[in-house]
Amino acid sequence: TQLLEQSPQFLSIQEGENLTVYCNSSSVFSSLQWYRQEPGEGPVLLVTVVTGGEVKKLKRLTFQFGDARKDSSLHITAAQPGDTGLYLCAGNTGGGNKLTFGTGTQLKVEL
Amino acid sequence: NAGVTQTPKFQVLKTGQSMTLQCAQDMNHEYMSWYRQDPGMGLRLIHYSVGAGITDQGEVPNGYNVSRSTTEDFPLRLLSAAPSQTSVYFCASSYVPGTGGEQYFGPGTRLTVT
Numbered sequence: 001t002q003l004l005e006q007s008p009q010f011l012s013i014q015e016g017e018n019l020t021v022y023c024n025s026s027s028v029f030s031s032l033q034w035y036r037q038e039p040g041e042g043p044v045l046l047v048t049v050v051t052g053g054e055v056k057k058l059k060r061l062t063f064q065f066g067d068a069r070k071d072s073s074l075h076i077t078a079a080q081p082g083d084t085g086l087y088l089c090a091g092n093t094g095g096g097n098k099l100t101f102g103t104g105t106q107l108k109v110e111l
Numbered sequence: 112n113a114g115v116t117q118t119p120k121f122q123v124l125k126t127g128q129s130m131t132l133q134c135a136q137d138m139n140h141e142y143m144s145w146y147r148q149d150p151g152m153g154l155r156l157i158h159y160s161v162g163a164g165i166t167d168q169g170e171v172p173n174g175y176n177v178s179r180s181t182t183e184d185f186p187l188r189l190l191s192a193a194p195s196q197t198s199v200y201f202c203a204s205s206y207v208p209g210t211g212g213e214q215y216f217g218p219g220t221r222l223t224v225t
Contacts, residue, residue, distance in 0.1 A: 004153070006153075009151070033213060040218070040219070041218055041219070042115070042201050042203070042216025042217050042218055042219055043154070043201075043216050044216070045213045045214070045215075048213055088153060088154065090154075097142045097144075097159075097161075097205050097206075097214070098144075098156065098159065098169070099156070099214065101146075101153040101154040101155070102153050103151060103152060103153045104151070104153050
């Protein structure tokens, strides 16, 4: 079973601060997704990265896929309370739609 | 479109009881899957299906059964509930072949087994 470790597990910051969440594995993934989940709801896809070294931006969120396609990071600039939620990375080893999910990072942004 | 719907939203079972968690999608997705979510463990794949009539086991299939008679529906059956099955269950769907495997999730079913 592939393992995707996320760090940190919990993060509590003030509005306006920057933060980075990491997703690491010893396995190579053909693609990697980041999801955000709010309480009482299912995860919602934020982005998919496919190419090693790829960087994608979604407003204040920057996603990067490692050169070896084994790791990824999510950087949030000037965090807002609306960014609060559980962030999950998920890797696809190819050959179908089976995903391996990371352990999750619970982010809380306070005023 | 309603997307992915799940019923019930909440359920309490006694040990040994059986039940079916319902999942339906109206996006004509071929691929559907069931996950369970436990604190600190992310989402773990229980069973999945790549199309009507085809199912396969995921990472944690024991104690669960699935069938896929139509493209739209993918019910998950708990055969004899155990306290270890207390969890939040999510159904998801996506296109096949997946564009990287992006999945659309339902709102979840919170199950407690006493």
